[in-house]
Amino acid sequence: MKKVLALVALTGLLLAGCAPEVGSKKWCKAMEAKPKGDWTANEAKDFAKHCLFKTEE
Structure with missing residues (x-):
């Protein structure tokens, strides 16, 4: 069982x-x-932040 968990990880x-x-x-x-x-909610927030309202630094 430990080997299976290690493989999945x-x-x-x-x-x-x-x-x-x-x-x-x-x-x-x-x-x-x-x-x-x-x-996901996080993906939508990140998309808006980085792709739509992209600010030049």
Whole structure:
């Protein structure tokens, strides 16, 4: 059982490393392609902050 949990944890870490960084152009494009009904509240907030109301620093 411990081996299965370790494998699941490792798989999760590897998959998380493949996701584009929140706020990047690639992430914004991926969010635009994702159905709005599938967005989480945090994704919607981050999309508005980083993709719609983007401020130059």
